[in-house]
Amino acid sequence: MVVTIAAVALIGAADIFVPRGLNDALGPRLVPIVVGAALAVLGAILGIRAWISDAAAPPDPGSLVVVGVLIAAMLGFLVLFQLAGFIVTCVLFLGSLFWYLGEQRWWLVLLSAATVSVVVYVLFADLLNVNLPTGPWGF
């Protein structure tokens, strides 16, 4: 947990440095520097406090495995999204997650993944005129 806090402090510190390279007038640089500095200080205080007191246990992050899988799924989604088109990506995404989260009946997994994907597609692409990417297969 202290590590995370240190990370927060580092973000703050890092952000102080970034504006310097990108602009030179005083106005726009002022606020980011102030905020970045404040963040670094607050993060440092938090870190020190946690180190000293060692008090309350941090909230349980839960099953990191599940989170890992979800993140992997999201990454997969991002990668496939533009390559394979929305519908395919969505079906794969939903299907794999439904199955991973416990649904055993593979036919139901496929069916519901496909249904939801199509419904969402129709809803957004046709009704709301959003330009969802289509894959090389034309959908």
Next chain:
Amino acid sequence: MTDSLRMLAEGFVGALTPTSIIAALIGCLLGTVVGVLPGLGPSTTIALLIPVAFTLEPESALIMMLGVYLGAMYGGSLTSVLMRVPGEAGSIMTAIDGFEMAKQGRAGPALAVSAIGSFIGGTASVIGLTVLAPVIATYALKIGPAEYFSLMLAALLFTSVLLGSDLLKGLISVALGLLVALIGTDLQTGVPRLTFGWSPLLEGVDVIVVLMGLFGVAEVLWFLSHRGEEQGDRLGLRGKLWLTKEDWQRSRSAIARSSVVGFLIGVLPGSGSSLAGVVSYSIEERVSKEPGRMGNGAIEGVAAPETANNAATGGALIPMLTLGVPGSGTTAVLLTVLMIYGIDPGPRMMTDHADIMWTLIASLYLSNVILLLLNLPLIPLFVRILDIPVRFLMPVVLVIAAVGSYSLSNNFADVILLFIFGITGYLMRIVGIPVVPLILAVILAPKMEQSLRQALLLADGAWSTFLTRPISLAFLLSGILILALDLTSKIRTRRSLVPVGAGDDD
């Protein structure tokens, strides 16, 4: 006063059109369902609805979203009573006595008083809104840039103090939010800030993406990683649904007190339905003439928090509508929606867009009635909704969020950002940093910086202007006051009961 009534009447005309009624119905239903489902809250739902809202008329979309807001307060009580799991933050205290009552076979009266209390609390607070809004609006016109800046600063301070149990973390959240808000091109000098050379960031980060990521995606991550820990038994709905005369007598004063308390707490930025629930419950405890009743199935223990959490909604809308300053996660989302429709948040909202405001207020009355009528008979149906397995629901939420973010600017980068914010939100919850201050900071920061510059411009660069102008000074002092109060731990015990959830703290 008569002027307000006249405008209210005109508002009703707008609110009673078939389109508006349908919008309200959908919103209320959706809100109740969402309130019942754990893991989804009104703020998340409204954020997810934003892309949909683009195709609707402003009024209908807003009416629907307000319906969702109110509905969620009603729905949250269902799981509290039947499963000891609060459906949303405002119903935490309800879970205590409500579940006890359910165990005693009195789930029916618990749910009934919940619905009735919610109705009375909700309606009372809308009446309060009706009365107070114009009053505040007239004062609001006296607010210039300096006052505005101080007000927003105070609001951020209030939020970091009142939400969650740790001031330091609240402040960190605010700082993070400010940083996020700064990403993009500075409007006054055209210089890119914090973009790290990645061109999609030149436009800045869309607030809605931040919202959906921090509220929706993070919530899903958190929920799924903690799955299986809370699957309590579900109690059935046995017995009658009606209140006995004794029930009614006991609840009456609790409802009356909680309406007022809830309303006032809602008005404060940073506190909302959860704090309202906790405070009203504690008041009932103090006031109770039979110690030991509370916590063991006392009907007041259900009536009080449920009334208060609905009353808080009307209160929370006051600073949002009259001053353009959101005080909670959900009102922040609502404010974003208003901004999308070109309704500029600020003291001028009530005068420039009076017709829309009053239509919204009128629709609130309507929604309260709809919810009362819907809830009592449909409770068994809503209970069935709990049967939808989580494994289906959560991934679908992710997809909706992803498509929603993509649809904002047809920009794939937004989806990437969505997931990044989702993971960030999850990490924040692990560390215990509240998410709502961050969102508020993101929303308020642009205006704050603008007001800061304008104020300095008007005062020829004199920073003292924030202190010499009385209203501005007053706001700043109240911000400092609440900081001081916190540091002397007066509020600390109260706050440790309020959860650090992803945005359901409204």
